[in-house]
Amino acid sequence: MLKTLFSALALGVALPALAQDLASQEVVVTASRVEQDSYERDMPAVGLRRTADFLVQEVVIRGDTRDPKQRGAEIRQMLARAVEMADKHGVQLAFGDYILTPLTAANLDEVTLSNDNRPDSQKVEFLVKAPLGGKESGATAEKRIAAYADAVPEVGRAQMDISGDSSLSIVGPDQYRLQIAESVMADARALAERMGGGYSVTIEGLNMPVLWTRAGLSDVMLYIPYKLVIVPKP
Structure with missing residues (x-):
């Protein structure tokens, strides 16, 4: 599953055109992509906090x-x-x-x-x-x-x-997509281990565009609005 996810992310599969355009362009953090493109904002637990450019x-x-x-x-x-x-x-x-x-x-x-x-x-x-x-x-x-x-x-x-x-x-918020995805999948693996052998954890939404929000005077939080779904194994 992880290999498939990384292949899809690297190739840009199912990503909106604007998501691919923002691999190098500079965006204002307060002008959220959510506001521009009508994506439903759902701040997840795991993202990438870094100093803004x-x-x-x-x-x-x-x-x-x-x-x-x-x-x-x-x-x-x-x-x-x-x-x-x-x-x-x-x-x-x-x-x-x-x-x-x-x-x-x-x-x-x-x-x-x-x-x-x-x-x-x-x-x-x-x-x-x-x-x-x-x-x-x-x-x-x-x-x-x-x-x-x-x-x-x-x-x-x-x-x-x-x-x-x-x-x-x-600059280029979408260049951090794989780094964010790695953190999300590491968190999912840790949760799966804690849940025990009777449950599995799946990830939904990693094909969504990278979003951003301000996280301090000079920091931003970059994230993908993913969801973790915990289900019992058959």
Whole structure:
């Protein structure tokens, strides 16, 4: 049974198309795949807890210069400066609600200018990411992002502010599928041994996509919504 399960997982048998797509793409942890794809959320006992790849903070550049053309130019110019200064401050920029796209000088126009909550005011919103792991904790990543946001110079009446709470991101969550499955099957074997010879334990749901949830300031929990079924042997 274990050989069959691993063969199916390695080949991607019966996996939704999106599950296979997320072997390398970066996703925001708070934007759960459950919410995006209408999968029933059922948090199991066994998963994989690990440090996220990035701490992610939304930022907004606002401008309220009276002339619309000048206002837009000031916001765009400040956004360009933000991109130029990112590497120097050890951060990366991105945009997207679920799957993140790197924000670079080549795709600045893909970040749209929208109306703000005041007349004659507009804004652009994007994400600042600080890497996690090693000596980079969630607290140090937050300080790094805050220092970067303060360092980007204002242009005219355009200014940049941090917006809301930070979140996390993970690159390629589906690459951890086999590691999660190994932990699930090890747990199933341990339960079967405890139950004794009169019972068997089967696993359902390992063909489901990898899901994720936040598990701390800098940690995520990756899991597959499997179920263990204990049945008496005939």
